[in-house]
Amino acid sequence: MQDSSWQHSMMEPRTALSRSLTLIVVIVPFIATIYAIVTLWQRAIAPVDLALLVGMYLLTGLGITVGFHRFATHRSFRSHPVVEVVLLALGSMAVEGDVLQWVSDHWVHHKYSDKPGDPHSPLEGLFHAHVGWFFGSTRGTPDKDAKHLLKDPIARFMTRTFPLWVALGLVIPYLIDGWRGVLWGGLVRIFMTHHITWSVNSVCHQFGRRAFDTPDHSHNQWLVGLLGLGEGWHNNHHAFPESAFHGLAWYQIDVSGYVIRLLERVGWISDVRRVSIERQHKKKIA
Numbered sequence: 613m614q615d616s617s618w619q620h621s622m623m624e625p626r627t628a629l630s631r632s633l634t635l636i637v638v639i640v641p642f643i644a645t646i647y648a649i650v651t652l653w654q655r656a657i658a659p660v661d662l663a664l665l666v667g668m669y670l671l672t673g674l675g676i677t678v679g680f681h682r683f684a685t686h687r688s689f690r691s692h693p694v695v696e697v698v699l700l701a702l703g704s705m706a707v708e709g710d711v712l713q714w715v716s717d718h719w720v721h722h723k724y725s726d727k728p729g730d731p732h733s734p735l736e737g738l739f740h741a742h743v744g745w746f747f748g749s750t751r752g753t754p755d756k757d758a759k760h761l762l763k764d765p766i767a768r769f770m771t772r773t774f775p776l777w778v779a780l781g782l783v784i785p786y787l788i789d790g791w792r793g794v795l796w797g798g799l800v801r802i803f804m805t806h807h808i809t810w811s812v813n814s815v816c817h818q819f820g821r822r823a824f825d826t827p828d829h830s831h832n833q834w835l836v837g838l839l840g841l842g843e844g845w846h847n848n849h850h851a852f853p854e855s856a857f858h859g860l861a862w863y864q865i866d867v868s869g870y871v872i873r874l875l876e877r878v879g880w881i882s883d884v885r886r887v888s889i890e891r892q893h894k895k896k897i898a
Contacts, residue, residue, distance in 0.1 A: 658789075664801075672801065692881065704770060726817060811839075820833035822847045845858040845860070
C-alpha cells in the first residue's frame with residue numbers, strides 16, 4: 613500500500629531551500645573540477661585518480677542511461693529485482709535527482725517536447741535547456757507523470773533513501789583513494805556526468821542530424837552519443853522512445869545498448885524491446 617503522506621510530500625512545489633540545494637549541487641562540482649584541472653596541470657595526479665574518475669563515471673552514467681532512462685522511464689526491458697536495485701542505486705549516485713523526480717521530468721519532456729510545457733525546452737534558450745530549467749517551476753510530479761513507478765516498491769524505496777546513495781557515491785572513492793578519490797571519483801565525476809547528461813537536453817535539441825521524422829527538434833549528435841554512453845542518438849530515441857537501443861545503425865556507438873545486450877544474454881533482464889527495420893523505414897526522412 614502506498615504511503616499517502618510520502619506521496620503528498622513528493623508533490624510539494626519547489627521551495628527556496630530546494631533551489632539552494634540544487635545550486636550547491638551545480639556549483640560545488642564545478643569549483644572542484646577547476647581545482648582538479650589546476651592539480652592536473654601541476655601533474656599532481658595518480659593513475660588511481662583517473663581510474664576512479666573513469667570507473668565511477670561509467671558506473672553512475674549507466675545507472676542514469678540504462679537504469680533511470682531506458683528501464684525506469686520507458687520500461688524498455690524487464691529486470692530482475694537485484695539488477696533494478698543496482699541500476700537505480702548507481703543512477704542515484706549520479707546526483708541528478710531521485711528516480712521518481714527524474715522520471716517525472718523526463719516523461720513531461722516527451723509529452724511536450726520543444727513546446728510550451730517542456731521543462732527544458734531550447735525555446736527558452738540554450739542555457740535554460742542545459743541547466744536553467746532546474747530553477748524554474750515547470751517540473752513533473754510523480755503522481756501524474758510517474759504513475760507506473762509509484763506501483764514499484766523498489767523505485768519508491770530508492771527515492772526515500774536517495775541521500776544515502778548520494779553519500780555512498782562519495783564514500784566509495786574516499787575508501788579507495790582518500791580525499792583525492794572524493795575529488796576525482798566523486799566531484800569531478802559528478803560534474804562530467806551532469807553536463808554530458810544535460811547536453812542531451814540542450815545540444816541534441818539544437819545541433820546534429822535528423823534521421824527520423826519527429827514532431828520536435830531532436831537531433832543525433834555523435835560526440836554526445838559517444839560521451840553520453842549512447843544517449844546522444846537523441847533523434848532515434850524520440851522517434852522510438854520505447855526502444856532499448858538508441859544506436860540503430862552499426863556505426864552509432866551505444867555503450868548502454870551493449871550493456872543491455874549483455875544483461876539480456878546472461879538472463880538478468882528480459883523482454884527487451886526492439887524496433888523493426890520496417891518501422892524505421894516508415895519514419896525515415898527522405
